Amino acid sequence: MAPALVETPRSNVSFANKGIADYKEAYIGGPAAYKQEAEVGGTAKQPPARYPNYLPTWDPEEKYPPLQPFVHKEHGKDADPTFPHLLENAKVTNLTSNIGAEIHGVELSKLTDKGKDELALFVAQKKVVVFRNQGFADLPIQDALNFGGYFGRHHIHPTSGAPKGFPAVHLVHRGAEDTTARDFFEERTNSVTWHSDVTYEQQPPGTTFLYLLDGPVAGGDTLFASQTEAYRRLSPEFRKRLHGLKAIHSAIEQADNSKNRGGVVRREPVTSIHPIVRTHPGTGEKALFVNPQFTRRIVGYKREESDFLLKFLFDHIAKGQDFQARVKWAPGTVVVWDNRVTAHSALLDWDDGQRRHLARITPQAERPEETPFEGK
Ligand SMILES: O=C(O)CCC(=O)C(=O)O
């Protein structure tokens, strides 16, 4: 079975169907799943990993205590809004008019602290930024972590594989002998699983980095949606109704899935209550903060009421192609998104037998906060 990893897809609101559980199971890896490939290191069909130092490992003995609150510093607030340190030599193209930019000519790992402050603000404004031709994957893993650590405390994922000795790196990996896609599409018509990362944490991630190590010839793109534009598209009356509502986000199903498949649970699963509309501390923009993977229930609503409203919001985010972007990976690509104001989805659409391998650095940010509805 495949050690490919994304956030474990799951929704247990009552309209969720069995197929989502199947997908979730297909996506979670574990020590047993990985063993075969780790020993072989490549097959006739597939060459060895380009970055073996980043291959996933799972240590069942590794346990962490509950996360403690910390004070997040929003570096975007210190940024020069004209971005002189970030964009001096950059060629910037917008991916769409509502979300996303692509940058050539900047080496992320060489940014000064001022450049990093500007990066935080720029990513918050653009929601997702694609940096091409980076040397990031070639850095020693600790150097990559040191870079990401500027933006917040590293999140250690409770269930995903990590490079040996670097639990703060979250890995996405599907390798040789992997039949995930074939198995998955026996039961499902598409693989779209919108989510923001680990929103069950009290302080979910902010500026988040995902970089390609190995990729298929075609396919395996990643979808992004602007949750600020999703918010703005709603009528003032509807937005007014959403303000003040809170929802429960849960890690329980992700941990259960991991256990059921012989995987690890490094930290006991938690639930958190977050506002449905949050405000970004750097831009002041309001964004929807619900996602079908982790948001379970609206606090104070009866089950049917909660399901009805969450289903509307999930559909609104999923269907909004006019506030979404599709990112194509290439060697040297680093994608940076602001997890507070975006949702994303992996796509399981490439031919089995090709390795897809990415690493994520996931600095946590502030506890989501809501500011009042502004009447327009
Ligand atoms: O594999 C992808 O395209 C995205 C995986 C993902 O959801 C993540 O790394 O947070």
Ligand SMILES: [Fe+2]
């Ligand atoms: Fe994700």
